[in-house]
Amino acid sequence: MIDLRVVESADGDALHAIFTEPGVRRFLFDDLELTRVQTQEHVDAASAQGGWTIRRDGGIVGLVALRPVGADRELIVAVSERHWGSGAALQAARQAMRHGFECLGLARILATVDLPNERSHRLMARLGFAPTGEGDGPKYRFRRYEALRRSGT
Ligand SMILES: CC(C)(COP(=O)(O)OP(=O)(O)OC[C@H]1O[C@@H](n2cnc3c(N)ncnc32)[C@H](O)[C@@H]1OP(=O)(O)O)[C@@H](O)C(=O)NCCC(=O)NCCS
Numbered sequence: 001m002i003d004l005r006v007v008e009s010a011d012g013d014a015l016h017a018i019f020t021e022p023g024v025r026r027f028l029f030d031d032l033e034l035t036r037v038q039t040q041e042h043v044d045a046a047s048a049q050g051g052w053t054i055r056r057d058g059g060i061v062g063l064v065a066l067r068p069v070g071a072d073r074e075l076i077v078a079v080s081e082r083h084w085g086s087g088a089a090l091q092a093a094r095q096a097m098r099h100g101f102e103c104l105g106l107a108r109i110l111a112t113v114d115l116p117n118e119r120s121h122r123l124m125a126r127l128g129f130a131p132t133g134e135g136d137g138p139k140y141r142f143r144r145y146e147a148l149r150r151s152g153t
Pocket residue numbers: 023024025027028075076077078079080083084085086087088089090091112113117119120122123126
């Protein structure tokens with residue numbers, strides 16, 4: 001079981017340790033190793049936008065957020081490599097999406113996944129996202145996804 005807690009500025013140290021893991025930064029930050037200051041900028045932005053830390057047994061194991069993109073929201077999820085393959089990302093994303101559809105009244109939620117990020121494509125499929133197109137990112141080509149309210153989440 002996991003639970004979500006609204007991101008706070010003080011979560012920066014725990015999230016920095018996760019964001020700089022090789023498997024996490026590879027696609028989340030195009031393999032750049034963030035400085036502690038850069039991590040804090042992301043943490044403070046997530047805090048302002050109502051993102052959540054993902055907690056397991058009281059400890060922070062990841063981050064999930066619905067990042068504003070124009071008039072839409074984009075699902076962002078990152079889990080420490082030590083917790084991959086446990087369903088933590090799936091549960092966290094489902095809770096965030098439920099919040100988006102039921103509390104924020106969103107009609108759709110978007111996501112963007114680099115083509116080689118196979119774990120994330122499997123996650124998108126489990127969450128009921130449908131592919132809507134592709135584009136070129138700074139490092140990788142990516143696939144765009146969309147989940148509609150009542151799409152099975
Ligand atoms: C993308 C990411 C969040 C996916 O994490 P994940 O652990 O693979 O995702 P899930 O929580 O859905 O776990 C699914 C796996 O756990 C297994 N699993 C075990 N117990 C489970 C349970 N109780 N419930 C669901 N799945 C479970 C599933 O069978 C599945 O295995 P598979 O990968 O062999 O098919 C993770 O790889 C990550 O943080 N990557 C770095 C950041 C990133 O790239 N984010 C995406 C861009 S926004």
